[in-house]
Amino acid sequence: MGHDHGPYESIESDNMAVHVFSGAMAGYAEYIIMYPIDTVKTRMQSISFEGKRSLFGVLKKMVIEEGVLSPIRGLTIVVAASGPAHGVYYAGYEFVKRNMKSLTWTPDVLSHGAAGCVATVLHDAVVNPSEVVKQRMQMEKSPCKTVVQCIRDIYRTEGFRAFYKSFATTLLMNIPFQSLHFIVYEFSQDFLNLKREYNPKSHVISGGMAGGVAAAATNPFDVCRTLINTQESKEAVGLLKAIEIVYRRTGMRGFFSGVSARVLHLAPSTAICWSIYEFFKYFLDEHKPHRDGK
Template sequence: MGLDQVHHEKLDTENVTIHLISGAIAGYAEYIIMYPIDTVKTRMQSISFKGTRNIFGVLLKMIAEEGILSPIRGLTVVVAASGPAHALYYGSYEFVKINLQHVVKNHNSFCHGVAGCFATFFHDAVVNPSEVIKQRMQMEKSTCHSVIQCTKEIYRIEGFQAFYRSFATTLLMNIPFQSIHFIVYELCQDYLNKERDYDPKSHIISGGLAGGVGAAITNPLDVCRTLINTQESKEAVGLVKAVKIVYKKTGFRGFLSGVTARTLHLMPSTAICWSTYEFCKYLLKEQKHKDSDRNK
């Protein structure tokens, strides 16, 4: 992408409302569609998990024993947080990427990686409490039966810090994940969609590859985050202790727990998220251009 094109895009996106709205809609689409697989992933990452390693076997067993709504337990809190979180995620990514490319020439991957770091921080700051609540509700034999009850119980027993106990670990996982994710997505777009037009097929392929690569690489940290969030072991108060507990209970194999489920969750998730985001951005920009032409 040349400097003139970057400058043109900067002028075209000075109103970040398009990115915020598109990002929020993309977040809703991603979480709602793929949430049952996320529940399976959480259970398979549990240090006490003894069941089958077949993703759909776990899902069917859950439905048979706990009811048809059990795979979406905790979805409401995620929906409440995902809209604003993804709005900040894409809005900050686009803003930092475009402005950084305007200053740092011919280093697009660096710009994408840095922008991904900023996007990750703002996203995770909003979504971390909801992750704690939803993972408590996703666990087998969970005593949390509603979002409000779960939130009150966590706060009463563990205090406000419980909602951000895993924040440092989340950032340590998501900063490399999101940096890899954005770099892979943009590199795929450079190859599949050089003109950066709206192209659904390229957005789906690029998003899926980006999510899959990032998910596989960062799974060990996600296992530790799940342990910290669910507090299966009360000693898991930080990343170092979580690593020791996972290794002690399950060995090196434990750090790969749920890697298939996580990859199968994030590949379609990121494909859905990026394709929805690019589609909404395209529609909103087209409407903006029509309104501009009408007002001339």
């Protein structure tokens, strides 16, 4: 049975425009603030990574050897895609969650998980090409100097299919990630914010917990996706082949490469994302005209 979440969520639940706009703002904030850590994570997941440096050691080396702007290389393409992607992501999540909760037999964990699956497919369909370009530019000694050049080179040498080569692997990673992420977030809210009011502290804590737990659990998929996107090995044409290559070259520990960077990236990222999203939902609702015209 679904919970009665009080006026804040029920007023908002049918306003898809608010969800789209709030989600877009959340996506912009998340990527812009946390992008350097994402770059470090990509480096650490590389099969050629030495494995002797810490997260901050890698970041320091990048700045010294490649310039102060090296950690944000590729940011523009991600920012361009993140707004629309997060907009449809949150709108899809709210739509499915609301409609499944209207069915009295649907347990919350099922509605949250199903909504997370739908949101993931919508988000990844929009953002996957930008992730390919981004990760090519994030690699050490990347030949890609600009976003336009990178897109052109990928298309010329590998064709349009290259932009979606990792899509299936991304979905296999992100569906459990996002489902677990939403379940943990909503479960945490049941304890910290049962009335589902605007409560910044609860949104930060719940978002951080959700992102951290889901990030650690799905890191092996992310390692494989990075290999497919960056094409460090041309053999990596799909998930099974990527698993084989990672295991052959680095053993089981390779699947947990960059896990600390991934958790450090996604825990605050999801905390930021939920905080911005919930703020704009609350703000826009507070300033929208009431139905009675008052």
